[in-house]
């Protein structure tokens with residue numbers, strides 16, 4: 001349901017994605033692994049349009065994104081937004097809205113982007129916070145939460161938009177082991193519930209436990225693709 | 234509260250120290266002038282032709298009938314004359330603090346000045362001349378008939394004292410502006426000395442001379458502690474009048490007329506009549522306090538409205554500069570540079586007088602718009618810094634949730650940026666509160682202007698100065714406290730965040 005087809009991307013004349021082609025299936029949990037600087041984050045960001053690529057194409061649930069245009073028109077901007085609704089993003093450094101409580105973070109986009117009635121959005125946000133084990137922290141501001149709590153709120157925030165896939169960029173690498181486990185628990189539950197996920201991670205154990213598949217990206221190229229145990233030898 | 238009291242004490246000490254300096258002038262002014270070989274006289278070239286002004290042929294050289302009179306008096310005293318430039322409305326305070334030996338610049342003998350300086354015998358007899366628009370027959374040559382009319386004049390002038398209580402005086406700092414505003418219908422009439430009226434008012438086709446309402450005298454002002462200098466100058470003017478030199482000088486500037494004949498053979502009795510019995514200065518009373526409170530109200534209204542404009546426009550400029558695309562960004566950048574790079578006084582002048590032919594703003598709206606547009610440039614930079622202080626990840630997270638850039642700015646970036654900006658915005662508002670005194674150049678009587686008017690009235694700067702300072706302080710201190718509290722709070726939050 002996510003197709004990346006021969007995508008090339010340069011940063012300041014440096015080739016960062018060198019013709020990447022890969023398909024991600026619905027209900028599959030794929031882990032993206034590989035050395036630092038290999039292009040994993042860039043690939044995720046190209047999939048949801050935070051970064052535009054130079055050539056190739058990306059397709060997300062039937063929506064097609066082409067290479068960067070000199071001047072994106074209204075139709076293209078609409079496609080970008082539609083893709084971002086299909087593919088939710090979770091960042092390494094959480095990126096919670098600093099001026100909003102945990103629950104307000106989760107309700108924000110449903111109310112203002114999806115135009116869901118505030119009381120419905122609140123109900124759903126409460127369910128999601130409960131699901132990531134944080135209903136007791138709903139009124140805390142991000143700076144009052146631990147890193148692990150912040151990351152779980154960020155996951156709830158992404159889920160609140162009912163995305164068809166979750167893109168997670170090293171969601172646990174900024175956390176100490178204990179906090180890491182809290183987040184991994186949440187990811188495992190999501191995987192069991194059949195969520196589609198692309199998970200960038202450095203941790204073989206996490207990939208082995210949660211993912212059905214591992215793809216290794218090195219110097220902008222897919223150098224291995226198979227089950228986690230095959231790829232992560 | 235302790236800080237508040239300490240500042241007040243400091244203000245009092247400073248004022249008392251200033252007053253003490255005044256008393257320290259040497260006993261004989263004449264001896265000092267002779268020893269220095271120079272008579273330093275204060276005036277303002279802004280008064281223009283024919284008083285003291287730059288020679289059109291050689292702008293570095295000053296000419297004018299007062300230059301000639303000063304030279305002639307100095308010659309009589311056996312010294313040379315030297316001009317000292319000084320803002321006209323502050324000639325008397327500057328004389329008191331010793332910036333020059335005498336003040337001479339169309340300084341009319343008025344009741345309030347008689348109480349503060351010693352006037353020499355006069356060198357010109359002027360008429361207070363009323364002018365109106367040529368097509369406005371409703372203005373009559375009668376002071377009492379001016380009730381309720383807006384009449385332009387110079388602050389603290391003879392005409393201003395006449396108009397007070399009789400009409401609604403509108404006070405200017407230059408001689409050209411009252412007539413410009415009269416032409417544009419911002420006032421109903423202008424009452425000023427005949428010299429000014431004939432040079433700056435009469436040449437305008439749209440205006441007519443209504444008539445002369447009163448007569449008065451120009452004389453040199455000397456410090457009361459130097460009667461010998463005043464007496465020597467009296468003698469010099471006497472000699473100039475008797476020899477016909479004074480008439481020749483006035484003739485050269487086409488100023489001699491029947492009124493001036495009185496200057497020849499001016500007697501001690503004439504001098505006594507001219508000066509009159511100096512009236513006791515009115516004490517600083519509740520009437521003054523009411524005026525001060527009104528002035529403070531004007532200051533507050535102008536400041537609050539100007540700040541509201543500055544914050545709105547500043548936000549648009551900051552957004553234009555950061556997100557508006559190349560053209561808008563360039564325009565917003567140019568706005569900020571131009572408004573920050575030129576004096577706000579100039580901007581007020583251009584807005585009020587320069588634009589008058591096409592856009593006739595009232596004084597108060599012009600003050601609000603002028604200050605607001607100036608401060609918008611500063612607020613734009615404050616907001617820009619605030620927006621840039623919001624981590625880029627905040628915008629990215631919002632976009633990743635499907636928000637448009639506009640929505641992300643409104644809901645995520647700006648609320649945080651504005652929080653960062655609050656302490657600076659508050660500090661700028663305090664600065665604006667004080668800068669608002671500049672709008673007196675476009676005839677708005679706010680707190681500071683009210684202070685200078687009252688100071689002339691009661692012949693002292695101490696009471697009005699303290700009252701004025703106290704009112705400014707009462708307005709800005711609470712704001713300063715709020716700004717400091719917010720700053721500390723934000724600082725605390727940042728540290729809390731950094732500690733993680």
Ligand SMILES: Nc1ncnc2c1ncn2[C@@H]1O[C@H](COP(=O)(O)OP(=O)(O)O)[C@@H](O)[C@H]1O
Nearest residue numbers: 011012016034035036037038039040041042043
């Ligand atoms: N915004 C950027 N500007 C310039 N170079 C970048 C930018 N983002 C990433 N890169 C470069 O692209 C390469 C791939 O980065 P990234 O996708 O972050 O790798 P990974 O996530 O696999 O560690 C790195 O060499 C990085 O320095």
Ligand SMILES: [Mg+2]
Nearest residue numbers: 040041042169
């Ligand atoms: Mg990365």
